[in-house]
Amino acid sequence: IGATFGKAYCGVVGGTGRGEFVVMGAAVNLAARLMYSPRNNGILVDEAVQAHADARFAFQSLPPVEAKGYDKPVIIFEPLHAVPSSKRKSNSHGHIGRRKDVEKLEDVAKHIIEDPNPSQTIMAFIIGESGMGKTTLGNCVCDSIRRFVALHSKRMVVARSTSTETEKRIPLSSFKKIFLIAIRELCLYDGTVSIQQEEQRSAGPPRMTRRGSIARIRGRRMSMRGHSPSRIAMSKRNLGRNDSMASSNSNGQGNVPYLKKLCEVCEELQYPFEFADIVGSQLLSLEGALPTTQVEGRVPSLDEIVDFLTMAYIKLTEFADLIVINLDDFQWIDSLTWKVIRLLCARGKNIFLMGAMRSKETQALRRMSSILSWHGEMQSRILEVPLGPLELSEIKEATSRVLDCNDSIIDDALCTDIYSRTGGLPVYVIELLEGIKRKKTVAIDEESGKLRWTKEAQREQNRIGSNRVADIELSFLERFDALEPTVRSILQTCAVLGMSFAFSDVVRVHPDVDESEIGLSLNAAVDELILVEDIEDEDEDDLSLWSGDESLMGNSRATTNQWTMMEDRFFQFSHAMWRKSVLDKMLKEQKMDLHRQIAEGMEKEQVLIMESSDIGRLLTLFDHWKSCADFSKAAPLALAVGLRLEEWDLAAQSLDVYRDALEMCYESAERNEEKGG
Incomplete structure (x- = not known):
């Protein structure tokens, strides 16, 4: 052939x-x-x-x-x-340029490592517009710090969490994964769970082996066996499922005893064990934690909960020489996480906290300013790293990497044109270069031996004129339109689900589409660099979150045809601009219909108990009913969520939910008046 x-x-x-x-x-x-x-x-x-x-x-x-x-x-x-899908390349071309910024952040970690008695938390804010490369820079710095720490034989805990706009009302949503990773790392350090045990566990059946069709999961709950905190935290977002996540370990065979460790911390810090139950059941969703909200007959104040979380985190990580916390989309962290961070700044040591945020987000800027005014000594411990457009030399580096050529043959005039078309915005630069690679609009000039525009491409450059950034944005839509109809339909569902989602979520919304066709559509989107599949690194500790004793799970679970998260796949949009481009192509009615399908799917999946259901799930369901303008469905959820938030002294968040519900009521009344008129 x-x-x-x-x-x-x-x-x-x-x-x-x-x-x-x-x-x-x-x-x-x-x-x-x-x-x-x-x-x-x-x-x-x-x-x-x-x-x-x-x-x-x-x-x-x-x-x-x-x-x-x-x-x-x-x-x-x-x-x-x-x-294999688990080995496919990420759409990322790695970190490009910004060497000075990387070195500035690396020096902070090196200072903490080399200080014999570190006693301060240092915060660094990576500030820039959307698409400026904040996430890539933070990940590059973490990788570099890992190498430095390994070279000096030091102990390190590194955790990354991404906040989302839809989760900023959920208490501790931004810090949950960070806290769970701290427990896991301590278990590995003190031998509660050994690397050898984990290797023996991993030597069993292959992770991605399917035990049956994913179609079986429609309308059923997921179990959380065998996955790391990063995968669990992502799964908890998906359709807001109220799943148990972790349990204490009865036999120590390769399982992380999250609740047991939390109880041990309570004992060491001389806190009542009820704090472990409250945090475990209400904030971390740990299996085995009693669903209580009281300590010795009273509900603890929010300040008491924050104090416990902060001291517990410091206790869990005291074995490490360096703790790195990387918070992406810092502007959307929830208020409870923010309170914990503030207290970590005051009490923590050898902690390096990086927050990537958009430069025009007023709430994030207010929070950063409040740290400076809150404690005068923090001024010397705050580092700002503003990100601007890429320089011409960095664009040449990106061109060399994407087009897989030596930078010596790249014409400077080509780099200048790329800069003028993209404004030096990294996400636009990469999109343009990928388009060049697909369309082959550059070639080596025979006379000069330099890589330049082809004659047809040069004429196109002259035609575009000055409206060049708009042309790049149009290329997002053109690439979307060029996809197969099924792929476009699946991507629209993905965009409504959010920035990140699970394969099983898409299956639930499209029960009429064969799961293999959905998988092929998602693969096509990954190949087009629109989506990124979340693949856990082979060397990442992937520890079981369930007890080794199956009998503890109950007979009902043993007799139910359930599937595990090992059989699911997790995706996210490669950039927020891709999700925005997909949503912009959809009609309002189309979005509302998808929101309704998702909400109905969530309600079919599990009976809602307003007083005890996970608050994150209730908020997610409320947002979907709100997006499809169904006040009768959204109002009871708003009342239930508002009361739950008030229990945690989160009055501002409670009022926001009530306000959203009332706005729906007014809009509904206006629509009825228009129909009546």
């Missing part, structure tokens, strides 16, 4: 007396040449096919061949094997 990609003529050739229907063109000639090539062991492809399928298959490069219709020898490839 010879497979090529290009334009071809398809039609009748010949006169009226004698003609035939043919497909002809340079790409057809090349395919025929590849088919009969002596090097062909089964299938050969050209560079265009290889570029489209690179994420899904591994290829071997072969010597170029001469072909009719091509001025130069054509590079060809032989596909070797399919790449």
Whole structure:
């Protein structure tokens, strides 16, 4: 087989007396040449096919061949094997440029490591517009710090959490994953759970082995066996499921005893054990925690809960020489997390906290200013890292990396054009370069030996004129329109679900679509760099969160056909701009219909008990009913959530929920008046 990609003529050739229907063109000639090539062991492809399928298959490069219709020898490839989904490349091209900013943040961690008696928490705020590369910079710094710590044989706890706009009302939503990681790392350090035990557990059946069709999970709950805090925290978002997450360990065989460790911390800090139950059941959703809200007959104040969480976190991480907390989208952290962070600033030591936030988010800026005014000594411990556009040298580096060429052959004029078209915004730069790679709009000039625009591309540059950023934004929509209808439909559902979601969520919303087709659609979106699949690193500790004693789970669970999170897949949009582009293409009625389907699916999945259901799930359900303007469904949820928030002294958040419900009421009344008129 010879497979090529290009334009071809398809039609009748010949006169009226004698003609035939043919497909002809340079790409057809090349395919025929590849088919009969002596090097062909089964299938050969050209560079265009290889570029489209690179994420899904591994290829071997072969010597170029001469072909009719091509001025130069054509590079060809032989596909070797399919790449498993767990091994596919991320859409990220890694960190590009900003060396000074990386070094500035690295120096903070090095100072803490080298200080024999560290006694202060240091905060760094990475500030920039959306698309400026804040997340990539934070991840790059964490990776660099890991290497430095390993080189000096020090102990480190690093945790990253991403806040979302939809979760900013959920108490401790931004800090939950960070707290769970601290417990896990302590268990690994003190031997409660050994690396050898985890390796033995991992040596069992392959993680991704399916035990049945995912179709079985429609309308059923998930279990949380065998997954790390990062995967659990992500799963908790998906449709707001109220799932148990962790339990104490009865036999110590490769399980993280989250609740048991929390009780031990209570004992060491001389707190009543009820604090472990309150935090475990209400904030961390730990299996086995009693659903209580009282300590010795009274509800503890929010300040008491914050004090316990802060001291518990310090106690859990006191074995480490360095603690790095990386909070992405800092502008959306919930108020309870913010209170814990403030107290960590005052009491913590050897903690390096990074917060990435948008420069025009007033709430985040107020919080940053409040730290400075709250304690004068904090002024020397606050580091601001503002991010601006990429420089020309950094754009050349990005071009070299995306187009896989030596930067010495890249023409400076090309980099200048890319800068003028994108404004140096990293997300636009990468999008433009990916478009160049797909469309092959640059080529090496024979005279100068430099990489420049092709003649057709240069004419297009002249046509675009000054409205170039708008043209880049249009390219997002053009790429979306070029997708198959099924892929577009699935992506629209994903956009309504949020920035991150699970495969099982999409299956629930589309019960009429075969799950294999949904999987192929999501894979196509990943290959187009619209989505990123969340793949846990092989070296990441993936510890079981359930007790080893199955009998503790109850007979009802043992007899229910349940699936595990090992069978699910998790995705997120590669950038918020992609989600925005997808949502912008949807009609208002279409969005409302999807929100309604999601809400109805959540209600079918589990009976809601307003007084005891997870507050995060209730808020998620409220947001979906609110988005489809169903006041009769949203109002009871608003009352239940508001009362729960008031129990935690979160009056401002409670009022926000009530205000949203009242606005729905007014809008509903106005619509009824218009219909009546």
